[in-house]
Amino acid sequence: MSNQTASLALRKDWDGGVSPFGVSYGKLFMWFFLVSDALTFSSLLCAYGFIRHKFTGSWAEPNKVFTHFPFIHKDLPLAYVGFMTFDLIMSSVTMVLAVEAGHRKSRKEVVMWLFFTIIGGFIFVGSQCWEWYHFITGEETQQVARDYWMNGKHIIDAHFQGANLVANAYTMLPTFGDFFFCITGFHGFHVFSGVIINIVILIMVAKGVMDKRGHYEMVEKAGLYWHFVDLVWVFVFTFFYLL
Amino acid sequence: MSSFFEEYPDFPNYEEMAVHDETHGKQIRKKLWMVFWIMLIVTLIELVIGAFFSEQLSEINKEYTFIFFTVVKAFFIVWVFMHLGDEKKALKYVIIAPYTLFIFYLAFMAITEGAYSKVIGDAIESVVLHH
Numbered sequence A: 001m002s003n004q005t006a007s008l009a010l011r012k013d014w015d016g017g018v019s020p021f022g023v024s025y026g027k028l029f030m031w032f033f034l035v036s037d038a039l040t041f042s043s044l045l046c047a048y049g050f051i052r053h054k055f056t057g058s059w060a061e062p063n064k065v066f067t068h069f070p071f072i073h074k075d076l077p078l079a080y081v082g083f084m085t086f087d088l089i090m091s092s093v094t095m096v097l098a099v100e101a102g103h104r105k106s107r108k109e110v111v112m113w114l115f116f117t118i119i120g121g122f123i124f125v126g127s128q129c130w131e132w133y134h135f136i137t138g139e140e141t142q143q144v145a146r147d148y149w150m151n152g153k154h155i156i157d158a159h160f161q162g163a164n165l166v167a168n169a170y171t172m173l174p175t176f177g178d179f180f181f182c183i184t185g186f187h188g189f190h191v192f193s194g195v196i197i198n199i200v201i202l203i204m205v206a207k208g209v210m211d212k213r214g215h216y217e218m219v220e221k222a223g224l225y226w227h228f229v230d231l232v233w234v235f236v237f238t239f240f241y242l243l
Numbered sequence B: 001m002s003s004f005f006e007e008y009p010d011f012p013n014y015e016e017m018a019v020h021d022e023t024h025g026k027q028i029r030k031k032l033w034m035v036f037w038i039m040l041i042v043t044l045i046e047l048v049i050g051a052f053f054s055e056q057l058s059e060i061n062k063e064y065t066f067i068f069f070t071v072v073k074a075f076f077i078v079w080v081f082m083h084l085g086d087e088k089k090a091l092k093y094v095i096i097a098p099y100t101l102f103i104f105y106l107a108f109m110a111i112t113e114g115a116y117s118k119v120i121g122d123a124i125e126s127v128v129l130h131h
Helices: A001-013 A025-054 A079-103 A107-137 A175-207 A211-212 A217-242 B001-009 B021-050 B059-081 B087-131
Strands: A143-151 A154-160
Touching: A025 A143, A025 A175, A025 A217, A025 B087, A079 A107, A079 A217, A079 B059, A107 A175, A107 A211, A107 A217, A175 A211, A175 A217, A217 B021, A217 B059, B021 B059
Parallel strands: none
Antiparallel strands: A143 A154
8 A cells, every 4th residue: 555655656756747857947956056066076177185195204284284363473373274164154144044044934034134144255255355365475484485387487495475276385295285275266256146146136135036936945945045055165174174 | 927827727836835924933943053063064074084183094995985975965956956756756757867877877988987097097107107
C-alpha cells in the first residue's frame, strides 16, 4: 500500500503540469547558477591547494602575513580577517531575516533588514580594500631582496616591500601574491555585485513593486546569492588565512 | 508572467505559496539566531586555533581540523540560510549530487597529480629559489 502511494506521488511529481522540484523557474535557475559559480571557486581553490602543496617549504605563513588591524600598530594575527568573517556572517543573518520577513509580506521589516545587509556588505568590501592596500604597500614590514622581471627588465637584488604580480616580500614565490589577488579579488567582486543587487532589490521593495507582484521571491533569490557569497568566504577564509 | 498562468491555470504558483504567518515566523527566527551563534562559536574556535595553536598541530592534522569546521559552517549556510533543507528531495539531490561528484573528482586529481609534481616543485625550490 505504502509502495503504491509512493509511486503515485512520484508519478504526480514527474508527470508534467507541476515543477518536480517544487520551486519556481527563477529560483531553480538561481540554484543552477550558484552550483556553476561554486565550481568556478572550487577550481580556483583546488589550483591554489595544488601549487601550495607543491611548494610546501617556501610558502608564506598566513598568520605572519595578515597581522594588521586598522588604527592599532601591533601584531594581531588574523584579527582583522576574523572581523571580516564576523561581518559577513552577520550580514548573512540579516539577509535571511529579510527573506523571512518577505514570507510574511512585511515590507517595513524587509526594508530594514536589507538595509543592514547592505551596510554589512559595504563594510566587507571596504575592509578588503584596506587589506589589499596593506598587502600591496607592505607598510610596517621589512624590506627584502628580490630578483624579478618587470617591463622586460631583470631587476636583481632590489629592495622590495609589499607585493605585486611578479614578486612579493612575504615569500620567494610570486604565485602567493597572484593567488591572493585572483581569489580574494574574484570573491570581492562577487560581494560588490551582491551589494549592488541588494540595493536594487531594496529600492524595488521600498517602492512597493513586490506588494504589487503579490510575492517577495526576488528577495529570496537575492538572498540565495548573498548566502553563496558568504559560503565562498568561509572556504577562502579557511584555505587562504587559516591553513 | 500573467500570460503563462492564463495559459496554464493549473500550474501551481510557487512564488505565492512560499508564505507563513507570524507564529511560524517566530519559530524560524529562533532557529536562525541559534544557527548564527553556532557559526560564531565555530569561527572563534577556528581563529583561536589559527592564531595561537597552529605551530602545535602537525600540517595534516591542522588541515583536517580546519576543513572539518569549514564543512560544518558550509552545511549550516546551505541547509538553513539558503533553505535547501526545506526543499524537496529532488531539488536537494540535483544541487548537491553533481557538485559533490565533481569536487571529489577534482580534489582526487589534484592530490594524485600533486604527489608527482611535488618532486618537481622541490627541485625548482632548491635550484631556482635558493640559488
